[in-house]
Amino acid sequence: MTISQLELANAIRVLSMDAVEAANSGHPGMPMGMADVATVLWSNYLKFDPTDPNWADRDRFVLSAGHGSMLIYSLLHLTGYAQPTIGDIANFRKLGSPCAGHPENFELPGIECTTGPLGQGLAMAVGMATAERHLNTVFGDDLVDHRTWVIAGDGCLMEGINHEAIGLAGHLKLGRLNVLWDDNRITIDGSTDLSTSEDVAARYAATGWHVVACDGHDFADIDRALAEAAADPRPSLVCCRTVIGKGAPNKGGSHKVHGSPLGADEILATRAALLWEHEAFHLPEALTDAWKAVGAKGGSVRAEWQDRLASHSDRPEFERRMANKLPDGWSLKAHVDALLAEPKKIATRVASSLALEAINASLPETIGGSADLTPSNNTQTKALAPLTADDYAGRYIHYGIREFGMSAAMNGMALHGGVLAYGGTFLVFADYARPAIRLSALQNAGVVYVMTHDSIGLGEDGPTHQPIEHVMSLRLIPGLDVYRPADAVETAECWELAVQRRDGPSLLALSRQNLPQVRTDATENRSAKGAYRLKAAEGDRRVILLATGSEVEIALGVAAKLEGQGIGADVVSMPCWSRFDAQDAAYREDVLPYARPDELLRVSIEAGTTIGWERYTMVDGLRFGIDRFGASAPADKLYEYFGLTTDAVTAKVLARLGH
Secondary structure, eight states: OOOOHHHHHHHHHHHHHHHHHHHTOSOOHHHHHSHHHHHHHHHHTOOOOTTOTTOTTSOEEEESSGGGTHHHHHHHHHHTOSOSOHHHHHTTTSTTOSOOSSOOTTTSTTOOSOOOSTTHHHHHHHHHHHHHHHHHHHHOTTTOOOOEEEEEOHHHHHSHHHHHHHHHHHHHTOTTEEEEEEEOOEETTEEGGGTOOOOHHHHHHHTTOEEEEEETTOHHHHHHHHHHHHHOSSOEEEEEEOOTTTTOTTTTTSGGGTSSOOOHHHHHHHHHHTTOOSOTTOOOHHHHHHHHHHHHTHHHHHHHHHHHHHTOTTHHHHHHHHTTOOOTTOOSHHHHHHHHHSOOOBOHHHHHHHHHHHHHHHOTTEEEEESSOHHHHTOOOTTOOBOBTTBTTOOEEEOOSOHHHHHHHHHHHHHHSSOEEEEEEEGGGHHHHHHHHHHHHHTTOOOEEEEEOOSGGGOTTOTTTOOSSHHHHHHTSTTOEEEOOSSHHHHHHHHHHHHHOOSSOEEEEOOSSOBOOOOOOOSSOGGGGSOEEEEOOSSSEEEEEEEOTTHHHHHHHHHHHHHHTTOEEEEEEOSOHHHHHTSOHHHHHHHSOOOOTTTSEEEEEOSSOOTTTHHHHOTTSEEESOOSOOOSSOHHHHHHHTTOSHHHHHHHHHHHHTO
């Protein structure tokens, strides 16, 4: 029995509408509308093998329009992936089902990245396509020769990040990137005419993309457009004119099918219109066999690739990089030893560049970059030539003023594998990048963010550029390690930890102003504990001074003055809250022993908001920081103005102690 492409596509439609109906929530319209396009893509173009979802040279498929998640869940099930099972699909959007409301890469093999926040999937695909071209140049066609395919909706193309992402992709001439636009002209509010009148195709063409259109329900026309896109050396936008909710006779083509179940009556009417006689979550054997045959096509291609890999001289290095493993014994110990031998009073952004010199020289998988702040972020080292459309072997990307696009692209590179991506901007501009930073954490992407000019210490640029709430707000993101090192040694230690962590993101908040080297020993990576006793009390301990970054120097000065008056004071450097919180209770109790404030006063010093420090100082402790916006002046004048000096802090500590 021959199964037509329409019948294959209808299986997607029915699974999607039934799953959304069973969940009583979800978005049936997009998967029903794009079922025909997806059928052609997965049947004729996408290189994949369900028996090996992590095959390094598979095509990457990104469902940027993540609200239509039942499209990818249906495709994975139908083509023979071990999950989701039909039971998983029947439990769509229910607790414990891997079929979450939006696709999550940590739930199901075959989900390349977590999508749902519109536009970010497409932007991550730019990073994936960049990683593919870079690794292809390094290892050759025999090992790396695949494409990145994206299904995106109107929302993905309206979001501001789309402008950043497609501009970068066009500039880099990422011809292996193909975006299939679900041009159904419907959003949640109604017709797109309500909110936009732009010429999307012209916008893409203006950024250097190839643009082709097709009837999204004519299988031959879809095939023609995809073939044209695959053949063009530029990134391609395929404008697929579709009907949202295709197959639903009453609600199809309207916003009513965008984000709500069809309802029992429309489900019955759709079954009749599609000539579908089977119950919910029951598929005829001939149809499932036909879809399994589609999935089986990639097995021989993967086997041929594995034969090439087995005899390839670069196999060990290729496998190491794709597994995101560091060379055996890798560390920055030699660099730290050199710092101890010759202490340096330098800004931590400069200390970061010194650490990067060692990192980039020893790890060929790094790809750095900056959002047009390279001289300020100090992110480009001697080992890194620019990655350009003419030389994908380069390892440094000039992202332009695209903080959000840069961050999402780095997520894509990390998820692609084989690349260790880092990128820089000013800390205050973390606000531009924050949605991508959050997704880094959510999808366990091993990205490193280099955020310089981390406080009022940047000086004259004033409150628009001076971070106040930023470090604290970033600490709120689950799974993000935020580091604020105090000197060159801590900076190296924090970089070592960030590089070693491949299952989640790290962010380094670095100073513009020079800081003295406060560390004179490094028998171990002390920053790995998140917080440690930098200086122990000499007299009877009455005070614990907790500080990060540039304020550790102040804490040491305060401790010296207190000791001079017979008051013992510990200084605890706390470069990473999340790592400290992960230590066992005994270690945390040793660093911050519990006692009444009149017996042991805890004091925090950080040139940012004081909100949050209560968890360590306790409510009755002292907290020195800035709970308002900054000002424009030289850094030293600002520290005096805001009371962040050794003398000012010491006076208030003494007053609290009754001296």
